[in-house]
Amino acid sequence: MLEILQGASTWVGLIELILAIIITVLVLLQSKGSDLSAMMGGADSGTSYRTKRGLEVVLHNWTIWLSVVFFIWTLITFISVG
Numbered sequence: 001m002l003e004i005l006q007g008a009s010t011w012v013g014l015i016e017l018i019l020a021i022i023i024t025v026l027v028l029l030q031s032k033g034s035d036l037s038a039m040m041g042g043a044d045s046g047t048s049y050r051t052k053r054g055l056e057v058v059l060h061n062w063t064i065w066l067s068v069v070f071f072i073w074t075l076i077t078f079i080s081v082g
Contacts, residue, residue: 012077019070026063030056 052060 009081012073012081016070016073016077019066019073023063023066023070026059026066029059030063
């Protein structure tokens, strides 16, 4: 598998760049201390803790999974390309 990655270093780098951009966008969509409705102009939720629901849970979970994929992809790239 490592030989395949060495031959396709352009694609490996492109995939890594796309993953980084997607993770950045997902993190920016998660505004600290407020929910998505407050970010879009809705009422502020205050300082109380509340459970994430709906789209917030999806964004949170996708951010975690893509971060893990990005980390593993970067390790494989580092090992194969050197």
